[in-house]
Amino acid sequence: MKTTQELTELVRESLSGGTVGQFRPCAFFDDRLDCIRVIARECSVVETRVNGLLTILEANYPRGDRECAGFTIKGARYFCQKYGLSLATPIKISDLLDAVLQAAPDVVVRTIIDHVARPLVKEARIEQVEPADVSGTVPQEAP
Numbered sequence: 001m002k003t004t005q006e007l008t009e010l011v012r013e014s015l016s017g018g019t020v021g022q023f024r025p026c027a028f029f030d031d032r033l034d035c036i037r038v039i040a041r042e043c044s045v046v047e048t049r050v051n052g053l054l055t056i057l058e059a060n061y062p063r064g065d066r067e068c069a070g071f072t073i074k075g076a077r078y079f080c081q082k083y084g085l086s087l088a089t090p091i092k093i094s095d096l097l098d099a100v101l102q103a104a105p106d107v108v109v110r111t112i113i114d115h116v117a118r119p120l121v122k123e124a125r126i127e128q129v130e131p132a133d134v135s136g137t138v139p140q141e142a143p
Helices: 004-015 076-082 093-103 107-124
Strands: 026-030 035-039 045-049 054-063 066-074
Touching (some): 035 076, 066 076, 066 107
Antiparallel strands (some): 035 066, 045 054
């Protein structure tokens, strides 16, 4: 059995940056929650639901004028099937945003897509939504 000292050292070692990678902006299909998540900034957020499809991730502590840290598309399986987007392959983020505008063409969604989402993904250099692999997990990038 390990002593308290040994356990403390193991915890410190594991939290000191050993295997945890640095955050990178990303977009991926979350199989478990059936949504597409676009995350441009690592921070604590409040989720603000715009409609049944779109949720904005607002930073609790904004940097400058950037309050939006990302967004989520709910009901991704049905949504992608309806708009001809395959969850088995990467989806271009521009195609995804165009489909959101087709699904919800009202002025509020158009304003969010054109003035929040598109600039956010451009600035974060998020070009595509990564698909889930067959086990339902997001593929990991090589180190």
